[in-house]
Amino acid sequence: MSTQTAVQSRRTGRFSGIWPPILIAVLFLAAWQIFVVARDIQPYLLPAPSLIVTNFFTDLSLMWAAAFYTGTTAFLGLVFGTVLGLVMALLASRFIVVNHLVTPLAAGLAAVPIIALTPILNNMFNITSRTPRVLVTMIIVLFPMFVNVTRGLLQVKPVQLELMRSMNAHPRTTLKVLRIPNAIPFFFTGLKVAAPLAVIAALVAEYFGGPQEGLGSRIASAAANTAYGRAWAYVVASIITGLIFYLVVVAVEKWTTPWTGRTQST
Amino acid sequence: MSSVQTSHQAVDVQGLWKIFNEGSNNEVTALSDINLSIKPGEFISLIGPSGCGKSTLLRVIGDLTDATRGEVFIAGETAHIAREKQLYGIAFQQAALFDWRTVRRNVELPLELQGLGKKERRERALELLELVQLSDFAEHRPWELSGGMQQRVAIARSLAVDPPLLLMDEPFGALDEMTRERMQNELLRICQETGKTIIFVTHSIPEAVYLSDRVVVMSPRPGRITHTVPIELGERNEDTRETDTFYAGVTAVREALRGRSTSASPSRIEEF
Ligand SMILES: Nc1ncnc2c1ncn2[C@@H]1O[C@H](COP(=O)(O)OP(=O)(O)OP(=O)(O)O)[C@@H](O)[C@H]1O
Numbered sequence: 377m378s379t380q381t382a383v384q385s386r387r388t389g390r391f392s393g394i395w396p397p398i399l400i401a402v403l404f405l406a407a408w409q410i411f412v413v414a415r416d417i418q419p420y421l422l423p424a425p426s427l428i429v430t431n432f433f434t435d436l437s438l439m440w441a442a443a444f445y446t447g448t449t450a451f452l453g454l455v456f457g458t459v460l461g462l463v464m465a466l467l468a469s470r471f472i473v474v475n476h477l478v479t480p481l482a483a484g485l486a487a488v489p490i491i492a493l494t495p496i497l498n499n500m501f502n503i504t505s506r507t508p509r510v511l512v513t514m515i516i517v518l519f520p521m522f523v524n525v526t527r528g529l530l531q532v533k534p535v536q537l538e539l540m541r542s543m544n545a546h547p548r549t550t551l552k553v554l555r556i557p558n559a560i561p562f563f564f565t566g567l568k569v570a571a572p573l574a575v576i577a578a579l580v581a582e583y584f585g586g587p588q589e590g591l592g593s594r595i596a597s598a599a600a601n602t603a604y605g606r607a608w609a610y611v612v613a614s615i616i617t618g619l620i621f622y623l624v625v626v627a628v629e630k631w632t633t634p635w636t637g638r639t640q641s642t
Numbered sequence: 643m644s645s646v647q648t649s650h651q652a653v654d655v656q657g658l659w660k661i662f663n664e665g666s667n668n669e670v671t672a673l674s675d676i677n678l679s680i681k682p683g684e685f686i687s688l689i690g691p692s693g694c695g696k697s698t699l700l701r702v703i704g705d706l707t708d709a710t711r712g713e714v715f716i717a718g719e720t721a722h723i724a725r726e727k728q729l730y731g732i733a734f735q736q737a738a739l740f741d742w743r744t745v746r747r748n749v750e751l752p753l754e755l756q757g758l759g760k761k762e763r764r765e766r767a768l769e770l771l772e773l774v775q776l777s778d779f780a781e782h783r784p785w786e787l788s789g790g791m792q793q794r795v796a797i798a799r800s801l802a803v804d805p806p807l808l809l810m811d812e813p814f815g816a817l818d819e820m821t822r823e824r825m826q827n828e829l830l831r832i833c834q835e836t837g838k839t840i841i842f843v844t845h846s847i848p849e850a851v852y853l854s855d856r857v858v859v860m861s862p863r864p865g866r867i868t869h870t871v872p873i874e875l876g877e878r879n880e881d882t883r884e885t886d887t888f889y890a891g892v893t894a895v896r897e898a899l900r901g902r903s904t905s906a907s908p909s910r911i912e913e914f
Pocket residue numbers: 662663670671672691692693694695696697698699735865
């Protein structure tokens with residue numbers, strides 16, 4: 377196995393990994409810079425990368441704090457949404473009735489526009505607290521988690537179920553020994569979608585008043601003050617935050633489920 | 643236990659029918675009027691063209707799917723009770739291993755469900771892996787093994803709780819000829835030593851003849867037993883595959899599969 381993967385990575389090494397995207401990013405930024413300077417484009421239309429980078433570093437300590445604030449909201453929403461999604465998925469896979477009740481509900485929640493929800497939650501809960509933002513994030517996270525984990529719990533190979541039956545396994549045992557392990561790769565698929573979404577949700581929720589320390593608030597206030605370079609610098613910080621969430625999930629997945637992404641045994 | 647075995651057939655199938663989607667327009671009669679009695683310690687092979695209901699028959703015997711009509715008894719118990727009592731082990735056509743468990747822990751699974759201690763489980767699993775010659779792969783993951791190796795893990799797993807009856811669905815299909823012959827001899831040895839009853843599905847006529855006390859020939863649409871060919875090879879050894887009795891058995895089964903029985907065959911063939 378080790379020789380095979382070694383050969384494979386050697387063969388594809390030159391064209392895969394981290395270098396091609398970096399090369400493309402550098403070329404893209406260079407073209408952008410040249411375009412803005414050559415055509416003398418105004419910053420409110422499109423600031424040059426150099427301006428964004430300068431702003432990024434002058435605001436670095438504030439940016440850290442902002443990213444930490446929004447990241448914390450996203451993380452809390454992600455945790456609560458995931459836990460709730462898991463509980464709902466377990467119930468839905470165990471009881472068909474619950475499945476029929478909960479699936480449309482979850483789909484309905486997913487269709488609720490976060491924009492419409494935030495001001496309402498701000499009124500329902502203490503606007504000066506983080507609570508409404510965490511709630512919004514939680515609702516956004518719930519759906520991909522619920523859908524993916526439910527599918528993982530239910531999409532078990534029939535022959536594996538027959539094996540459990542031949543061993544006279546109790547449904548609870550089948551859940552523990554077969555369904556839950558089977559759902560783990562699905563869980564990570566859901567989490568890879570939900571984690572960056574959580575950052576976006578936490579950020580957008582800040583546009584509707586409340587504490588002003590997050591990334592979303594900073595982008596809004598910079599844009600309002602015609603500090604476009606700074607606004608864009610915070611956008612970059614937001615992208616990085618979302619990316620970190622995603623990469624952490626990928627790393628945890630690699631570490632905990634070495635069997636995913638392999639050719640399945642029969 | 644021996645008193646139970648002597649007073650009952652190991653497996654008794656009476657007037658069994660299995661009809662999928664009965665009443666709808668994609669109705670399939672997978673099994674029609676199957677009658678089969680198997681004595682304790684007997685080795686039975688099921689052979690027949692693809693789709694003739696061999697796997698379905700095994701699944702009904704294992705109480706993994708319901709019979710439409712008819713009855714199945716295992717050692718005098720209904721199939722349902724027999725399953726609850728774990729009176730059989732099964733190796734499916736697909737290995738059906740759990741990717742998230744190591745090879746050893748896959749073999750341990752039935753023992754784990756029986757609540758056996760960690761240490762005993764481990765010892766038994768390693769013993770079984772040695773039997774199927776996979777000791778070196780105990781801590782590997784299933785997807786690191788070839789198809790034939792996976793199948794051997796599944797066989798080891800089916801033997802784990804030491805059940806009196808083994809249901810095996812083409813377990814050697816993915817093996818090379820040498821490994822296959824070795825596994826055949828291992829299986830015969832296990833049967834002799836433990837007195838297990840075996841129902842063995844295969845597509846290979848020589849394999850069926852070599853292993854079995856009786857070869858049950860099935861034909862499709864609707865799935866039914868057409869012939870039963872008794873095989874009397876006595877003690878199997880390296881020369882068995884060269885004997886006239888062996889060739890006669892192979893010929894008899896082949897003729898039966900073609901839908902006729904030859905008078906040339908020394909074996910007595912029961913036609914249905
Ligand atoms: N779950 C099912 N629903 C409907 N029809 C089925 C089902 N399982 C099996 N059948 C049908 O029953 C018939 C017998 O199938 P079975 O799998 O028992 O055949 P088999 O003899 O094991 O074939 P093979 O040698 O290819 O494994 C086939 O016609 C098949 O289409």
